[in-house]
Amino acid sequence: MELHNFNPWWQDGKVPTEFIGERRKIFDEVTQYLDQRQILLFTGLRRVGKTTLMHQIIDTLLRKGVHPYHIFYFSFDEARFNLEELIEQYEIEILKEDLSKEKVFLFLDEIQKMRDWPSKVKILYDLNPKLKIVLTGSAQIAMWKGTRESLAGRYFDFVIQPLNFEEYLGFRKVEIDTSREKIFEKELKRHMAGFLRTGGFIEALDMDERMLHKYIKESLLERVVFVDIPQTFPLDMPALLLRLLTITASRPGFYLDYRNLSNDLKIDQRTIANYISYLEYALFLQKLYNYSRNLLTSEKKVKKLYPSNTAFTLALNPQAPLSIVLEQFFVNALGARFFLKTPQKEEIDIIHNREAQLLPVEIKIKEQIGKEDTKKLFKFMERQQLHRALLITLHTDTTIRKEQYAIEAIPYWRYWSIMQRVSAPPGRSC
Missing domain, CATH: 3.40.50.300 (P-loop containing nucleotide triphosphate hydrolases)
Known part of the structure; x- marks a missing residue:
């Protein structure tokens, strides 16, 4: 040697x-x-x-x-x-x-x-x-x-993560006054679109669409699926790994149901569960648990599955709508671990749990925000005695109040404002 x-x-x-x-x-x-x-x-x-x-x-x-x-x-x-x-x-x-x-x-x-x-x-x-x-x-x-x-x-x-959005802008030599995001709305939207495509992989920053998808599929996904994981775990169907990843990219945030997957794929549930765990191990998938104060209860409840990077989703599902990709982006960027789905079918995208303090986060990428979009947030806040929640939107930029409760609606491109709200101490607005 x-x-x-x-x-x-x-x-x-x-x-x-x-x-x-x-x-x-x-x-x-x-x-x-x-x-x-x-x-x-x-x-x-x-x-x-x-x-x-x-x-x-x-x-x-x-x-x-x-x-x-x-x-x-x-x-x-x-x-x-x-x-x-x-x-x-x-x-x-x-x-x-x-x-x-x-x-x-x-x-x-x-x-x-x-x-x-x-x-x-x-x-x-x-x-x-x-x-x-x-x-x-x-x-x-x-x-x-x-x-x-x-x-x-x-x-x-x-x-070591791919570049986050702030680092991405730095590598692009783009200067933003983060205390005055609104001035840079057009530029931030344009660069956010580029960031979602490349996923923060440095080598991919200047690739065109065709080359980018080829790079993500061959240099990242297929290399790990067909070479790295089989070298580590005893498995005989590496193609199943790619299929499960493709299914997740086609429906980011889908409810993980081993029985349905088993019926659709004609493969036993235990094998599917093992292969999903291999993809988690390889850092390709992010699993969210249904929130409960009892962690054992969360473990038993239904779970959601997302690709770990938006570049994976767009390489495998180029037609994925912006609303779905942005939901995944914030799940990834916030390191989300919990969501909420109640027996009454009330759903909240993210329950951010920081130092035992909760912040419900809903992502609604749509033209208009109505009462139905805030109803479940207010109910959760009242039930948990929380004073604030976060609503990530397409355009809406306001604070929606009900008695002592406040929902801050912030457009997705105001990245720093969103990250500050998530990291702020409970009960405090930034």
Whole structure:
């Protein structure tokens, strides 16, 4: 194995410019932990910039004077290798001494592709106190059976997301005075449409429609469905994964009914449940639970399923209406975990639960907002003794009051106002 191919800085002391890219906010967050003993674990979808983040950290270390030979990067996405043999080769050929002697930075990319990786990394960590380990994985590998047990107390986990809308504008070099959103309405609507199409994937920002859909399908969805997931889980129908994802993209937010899916697909319910869990593991699907103060009750109730990114929906369902795509966008952007569906069939899109404080959020992308659109919000607020709710709209921009209760109606393109309302302390308006 030619290790120097993965580590060009061993030759000239520099990370190639094309490896570095543009820094994101997450860079400043993770670099605070470089001096800590714990492993840094970056997880997330493919193509969100985890490898780029690693190279940015390596570039920073080199600029701070860390010797190039004390920085070792390897990608298990490019080659399969035994970790013990890999480290031994590095010690003999490059380091010229035992790994435990000096401060060394070890970067292992796509670690989930190494068999039994948690126990092997644990041994490496425990035997080498001076070693700083940084890992990436294109899935929820922190949730793997054995990961928490083997590495408990030994790692910090960071989920690397695609660009959010604010970062997207930054990468586009678009400047918005966020305290005066209304001035920029046309520009924000135009850029929001572009963001929904690309899903915040950096490589996709300048692609035309045809190339974009091909990129999302082949480089992201099909690569994970037909290669990554089958390498991780025992399954014999990878095409079923893509079919389930396509069904979800055709109806974002559909009620998950294993019996109906089983009847439609002629596949048993347990298999369908397992395959949906694999898609969740791969970060392709987002599951919402029917809200109850009792979490066990929520677990038993009907659930809703969304694709995790609007680019997935539009690549698989290009004709998806704006109202559906925007509903999904806010479910994704707010990290929604709960919705509401009562026995009386009252439904609310999102019940945002922050520090045990509730904020009901309804998304109504329509020309006119009427009493029927606020009725269920007021009922929920009265029942739960909440003083405010959020209604995300197409045009309507007002506050609708009833006694001591207030619903703030905000157009979807006022992104910062919406995010501020969601993060505001309960009972307070921004």
